[in-house]
Amino acid sequence: MVTRVRRKPAAPQTRGEAFVQVVLEVTVARLAEVGFERLSIPEVASLAGANKTSVYRRWPSKTELVRDALRAAMSHADQPPDTGALRGDLIGLAHSVATFMQAAQGTAVMRILMAQAGHPQLRQLAIEAYGEIGRHGPWVVLARAAKRGELRAGADHALVLFTVAGAILHRVFVEQGSVTPDFIEQLVDLVLKGAAVELKSSKR
Amino acid sequence: MVTRVRRKPAAPQTRGEAFVQVVLEVTVARLAEVGFERLSIPEVASLAGANKTSVYRRWPSKTELVRDALRAAMSHADQPPDTGALRGDLIGLAHSVATFMQAAQGTAVMRILMAQAGHPQLRQLAIEAYGEIGRHGPWVVLARAAKRGELRAGADHALVLFTVAGAILHRVFVEQGSVTPDFIEQLVDLVLKGAAVELKSSKR
Amino acid sequence: MVTRVRRKPAAPQTRGEAFVQVVLEVTVARLAEVGFERLSIPEVASLAGANKTSVYRRWPSKTELVRDALRAAMSHADQPPDTGALRGDLIGLAHSVATFMQAAQGTAVMRILMAQAGHPQLRQLAIEAYGEIGRHGPWVVLARAAKRGELRAGADHALVLFTVAGAILHRVFVEQGSVTPDFIEQLVDLVLKGAAVELKSSKR
Amino acid sequence: MVTRVRRKPAAPQTRGEAFVQVVLEVTVARLAEVGFERLSIPEVASLAGANKTSVYRRWPSKTELVRDALRAAMSHADQPPDTGALRGDLIGLAHSVATFMQAAQGTAVMRILMAQAGHPQLRQLAIEAYGEIGRHGPWVVLARAAKRGELRAGADHALVLFTVAGAILHRVFVEQGSVTPDFIEQLVDLVLKGAAVELKSSKR
DNA sequence: ACTTAACCGAGACGGTACGTCTGGTCTTTCG
DNA sequence: CGAAAGACCAGACGTACCGTCTCGGTTAAGT
Numbered sequence: 001m002v003t004r005v006r007r008k009p010a011a012p013q014t015r016g017e018a019f020v021q022v023v024l025e026v027t028v029a030r031l032a033e034v035g036f037e038r039l040s041i042p043e044v045a046s047l048a049g050a051n052k053t054s055v056y057r058r059w060p061s062k063t064e065l066v067r068d069a070l071r072a073a074m075s076h077a078d079q080p081p082d083t084g085a086l087r088g089d090l091i092g093l094a095h096s097v098a099t100f101m102q103a104a105q106g107t108a109v110m111r112i113l114m115a116q117a118g119h120p121q122l123r124q125l126a127i128e129a130y131g132e133i134g135r136h137g138p139w140v141v142l143a144r145a146a147k148r149g150e151l152r153a154g155a156d157h158a159l160v161l162f163t164v165a166g167a168i169l170h171r172v173f174v175e176q177g178s179v180t181p182d183f184i185e186q187l188v189d190l191v192l193k194g195a196a197v198e199l200k201s202s203k204r
Numbered sequence: 205m206v207t208r209v210r211r212k213p214a215a216p217q218t219r220g221e222a223f224v225q226v227v228l229e230v231t232v233a234r235l236a237e238v239g240f241e242r243l244s245i246p247e248v249a250s251l252a253g254a255n256k257t258s259v260y261r262r263w264p265s266k267t268e269l270v271r272d273a274l275r276a277a278m279s280h281a282d283q284p285p286d287t288g289a290l291r292g293d294l295i296g297l298a299h300s301v302a303t304f305m306q307a308a309q310g311t312a313v314m315r316i317l318m319a320q321a322g323h324p325q326l327r328q329l330a331i332e333a334y335g336e337i338g339r340h341g342p343w344v345v346l347a348r349a350a351k352r353g354e355l356r357a358g359a360d361h362a363l364v365l366f367t368v369a370g371a372i373l374h375r376v377f378v379e380q381g382s383v384t385p386d387f388i389e390q391l392v393d394l395v396l397k398g399a400a401v402e403l404k405s406s407k408r
Numbered sequence: 409m410v411t412r413v414r415r416k417p418a419a420p421q422t423r424g425e426a427f428v429q430v431v432l433e434v435t436v437a438r439l440a441e442v443g444f445e446r447l448s449i450p451e452v453a454s455l456a457g458a459n460k461t462s463v464y465r466r467w468p469s470k471t472e473l474v475r476d477a478l479r480a481a482m483s484h485a486d487q488p489p490d491t492g493a494l495r496g497d498l499i500g501l502a503h504s505v506a507t508f509m510q511a512a513q514g515t516a517v518m519r520i521l522m523a524q525a526g527h528p529q530l531r532q533l534a535i536e537a538y539g540e541i542g543r544h545g546p547w548v549v550l551a552r553a554a555k556r557g558e559l560r561a562g563a564d565h566a567l568v569l570f571t572v573a574g575a576i577l578h579r580v581f582v583e584q585g586s587v588t589p590d591f592i593e594q595l596v597d598l599v600l601k602g603a604a605v606e607l608k609s610s611k612r
Numbered sequence: 613m614v615t616r617v618r619r620k621p622a623a624p625q626t627r628g629e630a631f632v633q634v635v636l637e638v639t640v641a642r643l644a645e646v647g648f649e650r651l652s653i654p655e656v657a658s659l660a661g662a663n664k665t666s667v668y669r670r671w672p673s674k675t676e677l678v679r680d681a682l683r684a685a686m687s688h689a690d691q692p693p694d695t696g697a698l699r700g701d702l703i704g705l706a707h708s709v710a711t712f713m714q715a716a717q718g719t720a721v722m723r724i725l726m727a728q729a730g731h732p733q734l735r736q737l738a739i740e741a742y743g744e745i746g747r748h749g750p751w752v753v754l755a756r757a758a759k760r761g762e763l764r765a766g767a768d769h770a771l772v773l774f775t776v777a778g779a780i781l782h783r784v785f786v787e788q789g790s791v792t793p794d795f796i797e798q799l800v801d802l803v804l805k806g807a808a809v810e811l812k813s814s815k816r
Numbered sequence: 817a818c819t820t821a822a823c824c825g826a827g828a829c830g831g832t833a834c835g836t837c838t839g840g841t842c843t844t845t846c847g
Numbered sequence: 848c849g850a851a852a853g854a855c856c857a858g859a860c861g862t863a864c865c866g867t868c869t870c871g872g873t874t875a876a877g878t
Contacts, residue, residue: 019855035319037241042834051856056835086400114318114377115239130378155399159390162379163371167363169378170370173318174334186363194398195359196290223824246865255825260866427829443727445649450860459830464861466828494808522726522785523647538786563807567798570787571779575771577786578778581726582742594771602806603767604698631850654839663851668840 023048023055027069031108035115036066036122063122066112070129073105080137086145090164090188093138097165098179100133101172110173134161163191227252227259231273235312240270240320267326270316274333277309284341290349294368294392297342301369302383304337305376314377338365367395431456431463435477439516443523444474444530471530474520478537481513488545494553498572498596501546505573506587508541509580518581542569572599635660635667639681643720648678648728675734678724682741685717692749698757702776702800705750709777710791712745713784722785746773775803 026047030039041062045052059065081092100106112126142157167187171177230252234243245266249256263269285296304310316330346361371391375381434455438447449470453460467473489500508514520534550565575595579585638659642651653674657664671677693704712718724738754769779799783789 033322035239035241037239040834052835053837053857054855057854110378111319114315118237150400152397152399152401156390156394159371159387159394160399162374163367163391163394165378166370166372166374167367168370170366170373173321174314174369174373175366176321183363186360187367190360190363190367190398191394192398192400193356194394194396195356195364196354196396197356198402244865256866257826257868258824261823443647443649445647448860460861461831461863462829518786519727522723526645558808560805560807560809564798564802567779567795567802568807570782571775571799571802573786574778574780574782575775576778577782578774582722582777582781583774591771594768595775598768598771598775598803598806600806600808601764602802602804603764603772604762604804605764606810652839664840665842665852666850669849 019048019050019054020058021072023050023058023065024069024072027065028073028108029104031066031069031111032104032106035111036062036119037115039066041065063119066122067125070105070109070125073108074129074132080140082141082144086141086148086150087188087192089141089145090192091184093134093141093161094164094168094184094188095181096133098168098172098184101168102179105129106133110169160191164188223252223254223258224262225276227254227262227269228273228276231269232277232312233308235270235273235315236308236310239315240266240323240326243270245269267323270326271329274309274313274329277312278333278336284344286345286348290345290352290354291392291396293345293349294396295388297338297345297365298368298372298388298392299385300337302372302376302388305372306383309333310337314373318377364395368392427456427458427462428466429480431458431466431473432477432480435473436481436516437512439474439477439519440512440514443519444470444527445523447474449473471527474530475533478513478517478533481516482537482540488548490549490552494549494556494558495596495600497549497553498600499592501542501549501569502572502576502592502596503589504541506576506580506592509576510587513537514541518577568599572596631660631662631666632670633684635662635670635677636681636684639677640685640720641716643678643681643723644716644718647723648674648731648734651678653677675731678734679737682717682721682737685720686741686744692752694753694756698753698760698762699800699804701753701757702804703796705746705753705773706776706780706796706800707793708745710780710784710796713780714791717741718745722781726785772803776800 023044026044027039030044030047039062041055041059042052044065045055048055055065059068081089083089083092101110109126109129112122113130116122116126138161139157142151142160145151146155146157164187168179168184171179171183177183227248230248231243234248234251243266245259245263246256248269249259252259259269263272285293285300287293287296305314313330313333316326317334320326320330342365343361346355346364349355350359350361368391372383372388375383375387381387431452434452435447438452438455447470449463449467450460452473453463456463463473467476489497491497491500509518517534517537520530521538524530524534546569547565550559550568553559554563554565572595576587576592579587579591585591635656638656639651642656642659651674653667653671654664656677657667660667667677671680693701695701695704713722721738721741724734725742728734728738750773751769754763754772757763758767758769776799780791780796783791783795789795
């Protein structure tokens with residue numbers, strides 16, 4: 001039998017940086033369009049103008065490709081709005097959420113969250129990506145409002161945020177309606193002031 | 205050869221009424237577990253203890269199978285709660301929604317709604333199934349409350365309902381948390397009274 | 409979760425007998441043309457007018473396909489010639505060998521024998537197939553000739569047979585010449601009477 | 613068999629001459645082991661301790677590599693034996709043939725001859741390489757014998773030579789037996805004196 | 817009871833897509 | 848400038864799964 005002979009190493013090489021970008025973008029787009037299940041690496045490669053073996057070389061499995069794609073898509077500057085009043089801040093946040101969910105990245109993330117309950121690693125990735133859009137900002141907004149005394153005592157910050165997010169989620173994916181500025185204002189007003197008539201003595 | 209006699213009026217029929225039931229139940233279960241994409245008719249047949257050809261005979265395509273499965277699953281008595289007060293009624297509605305979303309049928313429907321934006325016929329089916337749980341009841345509840353003067357003037361009934369539904373949706377599918385009675389009460393209170401402090405006209 | 413239900417078994421089924429024949433014939437033909445290495449199951453399937461999955465279903469590996477193909481091709485009636493004289497018998501045998509080697513089956517077998525020294529199972533198969541054409545007949549011929557006193561004392565039967573076979577092998581595959589009746593007669597005469605002039609006293 | 617290659621630390625610039633030698637040797641070895649079909653340039657390069665691009669630079673295609681490899685392997689001095697008697701000369705020739713066929717070059721050549729009937733250029737190369745071992749010598753031997761009167765009148769020189777070669781070919785590749793001196797002697801005696809009993813007066 | 821006809825189970829088959837493997841071309845870097 | 852190191856493209860292969868087909872067996876009607 002014959003043994004392999006090792007030579008000294010030569011210069012490494014790093015090309016195709018742009019190629020990686022294109023592939024990841026295409027991946028996010030396909031994730032949004034067809035979801036994780038039907039995401040096909042050969043198809044991604046074809047759409048990216050590359051050969052499928054090139055994609056397989058860099059990302060051995062679909063999960064890793066999606067991981068990188070989500071991470072690349074989530075380079076957000078988490079800049080919380082600061083209008084000086086809770087209402088304005090919440091409207092700003094809601095706009096961010098709506099923009100996210102209506103973009104390809106958001107659709108991709110939400111589809112994974114909805115569909116991949118049984119895939120913990122992937123779900124974790126999506127959760128992280130979803131959290132990117134609101135890791136700190138929203139909580140800061142509510143904390144400031146609480147300090148200013150704008151929030152009812154005992155108000156659950158998470159509940160407020162998730163209710164706004166949930167309403168937009170429902171609007172976008174269930175009703176498939178567009179999220180207009182008017183809708184956002186009404187939503188924020190509802191969450192802030194409630195739908196009930198104001199009473200002098202509220203039983204609670 | 206004489207002419208043919210009349211056709212034999214033999215008519216053996218409908219051996220598998222129960223078989224149909226089992227298949228549809230399995231279909232809903234798989235829809236909830238893996239979604240529409242990965243729903244496989246051979247798999248459904250196997251889980252139902254039937255042969256795949258038997259399933260293909262009755263439902264030529266996956267879409268029709270899902271249609272029947274959703275329709276069979278949606279035999280709801282749309283009985284709106286009537287506790288006499290808006291808060292109690294909304295809590296009842298929220299419970300219904302939460303129960304639905306956490307059951308197999310609801311998961312199936314929501315997954316289809318989220319994932320099959322590009323499949324109009326299927327989406328329409330899911331919308332109908334989703335509407336079954338609240339075709340009329342919720343609106344009646346709000347109408348009654350408005351008549352009783354419990355609702356703020358100009359309150360958008362749809363916004364109220366969809367916000368509650370969206371919050372539960374977010375809770376179940378994004379946070380993957382359980383919907384406790386306490387959560388529902390807090391949610392309803394948030395939507396009714398808002399998160400902001402009451403202003404001048406309301407003392408406390 | 410749904411459990412599987414067991415039914416009672418039904419009747420088996422065996423179809424596609426002609427399909428098997430065609431595939432095996434094509435296999436032998438390709439073996440002769442391109443050899444074992446370049447024998448491709450998808451190609452065989454295509455040439456046989458079948459789908460490659462059908463071929464893979466019946467023959468999990470190329471080795472098994474070739475095994476069946478060789479066995480199917482080797483349904484020989486091993487009828488030794490009997491002309492009453494050794495020369496005529498040998499000519500008959502040589503004709504059989506030449507016919508075999510110039511046919512697809514023979515080419516297939518010889519190519520495997522030449523090329524697959526490292527594949528014992530396959531080599532064994534080819535040896536068997538090659539042996540089919542002369543399992544008993546040739547030895548009977550020589551035994552009869554020896555009994556009749558036509559053979560020199562101490563003549564090695566195997567050497568005689570293999571020399572004739574080897575000469576034809578060389579003719580067909582190395583020289584790539586055709587095996588004419590004249591060639592066969594000259595060959596047999598050479599092996600029987602030798603190329604040397606006859607001496608009165610031959611040592612050894 | 614292929615031997616390991618060691619990089620010379622003293623040699624700063626591997627003058628391509630040694631490199632070419634190693635590659636060609638490896639090529640012949642692989643030709644003998646796996647044949648032309650499975651001969652892979654990347655594999656040859658790896659076994660030679662070189663990079664595949666280096667091999668591709670020098671030999672654009674497998675055919676040219678094999679051509680050079682065969683030519684390099686065939687630097688034979690075609691020195692015919694001359695023992696003074698036909699029997700001894702033939703034994704010498706047979707030894708040459710047996711040595712050739714059992715060596716790597718011979719195995720390589722014979723495999724190509726057997727397998728590459730459809731590749732004229734390659735076949736031509738192999739024929740030339742095969743002819744190297746006996747371009748003139750064998751014919752000289754027989755011509756001398758004929759002049760000495762050792763050969764039967766009308767004996768076909770080519771038939772004699774090819775029969776000896778064919779018998780050895782069969783022995784080596786079909787029977788996969790070793791070619792012993794005893795075997796060669798018996799073979800030569802068979803071809804010279806024949807297997808039949810000697811008759812008193814043989815016409816012919 | 818016997819025939820008849822529909823339904824169901826079983827498996828072969830064609831087809832499509834996937835992921836892997838390997839061969840050959842290219843570019844970049846080093847000596 | 849030659850050689851090494853990979854990245855890249857291209858194509859074929861074997862596998863998995865789906866949906867269609869044709870069998871044979873069973874069961875439920877109706878004479």
